[in-house]
Amino acid sequence: MKAILHRVLNYIYKLESNIAFYPSLISLGGFLFAFLMYYVEHLHVSKYLVEHVPWLVINNVETARTILTTFIAGLISIMVFSFSMVMILLNQASSNFSPRVLPGLISNRRHQVILGIYNSCLLYCIFTLISIEPTGDKYQLPGFSVLLAIVFMTFCLGAFIYFIHSISQEIQISNIMSVIFNTAKNRLNTLVEFEKTGESSFPNSAHWLVLKSKTSGYMEDVSLSAVFEAVKDHGVKVDIMVYKGEYVFKGNPLFRIERKIKSDAIDSIFSAFNFSKSEFIEDNYVLAFKQLTEIAVKAMSPGINDPGTAINAIDYLTELFLMRMRKKDKSYYFNASGVAIVHLKSTSFKVLLYEVMGALRTYCKHDIVIVQKLLGMFEHMLQHTDTAEESYKNMALREAENLYEDASSAISNKADLEGITKRLGILKHIAV
Known part of the structure; x- marks a missing residue:
């Protein structure tokens, strides 16, 4: 049941990030409100208002038609301009920054609501215009x-003025x-807050039963x-062999279990996995490192x-x-007794740091300002190892040495x- 609920919530989340989700809902609201007003007008609300507050009602048929026709034409122009601005924003972000930032920009809720x-x-004006009868008088005309x-x-x-302001900021x-x-x-704060602090005695799963993926795609999340x-109820443990954001091919190993269990339980485990063709930072914080690295490069x-x-x-x-x-490389799900039942593979600090620095070293090693900035980053990391695992210190120092090696071959001054040699010496002194 939890797996089904997780899938439903995940589907709703994906649907919500779609650029057409909120515009469709709000448009449906305008459509239904037009029919509601059509019903209200048949209750002679305009007649009542003409008798008591006539300044609230448009009495002339031609005036009403002219107003609504002008509104319809104007709204179509505004919508075309707004959609064009959104497409320009996406194209510029993809060309100048990184294509990975597009999902975040597309899912901007403010722009969806405005559209x-x-x-x-527009729909309200169209259906109100249709409801005006050709021979209508001040009582038949839906003036209100x-x-x-x-x-x-x-x-x-x-909303259009706000849209112009917002789009100029988003760019x-x-x-x-x-x-x-x-x-x-x-996302990282959430993971650190709920992470188990004690060491886990999760057993070696090398010889466990391996279950393979039935589909392909990015492993977006797992419940x-x-x-x-x-x-x-089966007293077994599960070792998930893929990490969030990893592209899993059909037929590749997905998880291990201690021994064979009922097929319905295995199907429930499979249903707990969610695969997608796109990625979001809300699901996988590693994507933020990739996006910021690509922007820098x-x-x-x-x-x-x-x-x-x-x-x-x-x-x-x-x-x-x-x-x-502050986060450990290994993640577990514990039962009420504090025993690790599920092991979740995650991108290790070493791999994450190497992937980021691999790109930055390749494309930024010739710029002394950037190199100094990166060495400053390692200095901060070495100075804050009191809240981290001891092994992270050696990993950071190793990447600093790799950066120095590449930079010394690209910089001739x-x-x-x-300057960078002195900076590396300071890093080694801090690491001792």
Whole structure:
């Protein structure tokens, strides 16, 4: 049951991130409200208002038609412009920063709501215009509905102004990196908060029964509670062999169990896995490291040549690495007695650091400013090892030495070489 619930919630989450989700819901609201007003008008609400507050009702048929026709044409123009701006934003972000940032930009809820407001108002105006009878008089004319159309159009104009402001902010790389960082920060804080502090005695699973994947795609998430519920009555443990964000091919090993159990329990374990063709930072914080690294590398390319953006990206990476050092490489799901039942494979600190530095060393080793900034990142990491595992210190120092080796071969200025040599000596002294 938990696996099914997890899948339903995951499906809703994916649907919610779709650019058409909120516009469709809000548009449906505008469509239904138009029919509600059509029903209300048949209760002679406009007649009542004409008798008591006539200034709230549009009495002239031609005036009402002209207003609604103008609104419809104007809203279509605004929608075309807004959608064009969204496409320009996505194209520029993909070209100048990284294609990986597109899912986050597409799922921007504010822009989806604004587009939904446009479409709902458009549908309302269309169906209100249709409801006007050719021979209508001041009692038959849905005058109050027309007045509401004027109110809604005013609200749309305000939403359009806000949209222009928001889109101008979203296009700035500093805001894009800030959103990436904050999302990853919240995810890492959650993982660190709920992580078990004690050492686990999880057994060696090398000779356990291996179950293979029935599908292919990115392993987006797995419901550990659902896996636990599936095996708790069988007294077995589960070792998940893939990590979040890894692309799993059909037929590749997916997880191991201690011994063979009932087929329905195995099916429940399989249903706890969610595969996707796209990735989100909310599900996998490692994606934030990839995105910030790609932004820094793209900024250092000859076509863009923006070291300032690369420095900002390294600052965010530094803080994320400091947070990652508080998390252990191995993750477990414990039962009520504190016994590890499920082992979840995760991207190790060593692999994560190597993948980030592998790209930065390759494309930034010639720039002394970036090299010094990266050495500063390692200095911060070595100074904060009191909250991290001891092995992380050696990994950070090793990557600093790799950076020094690449930079010394790409930089010819003696003063620059002396500077980074001195900086490496300070790192070694801190690591002792």
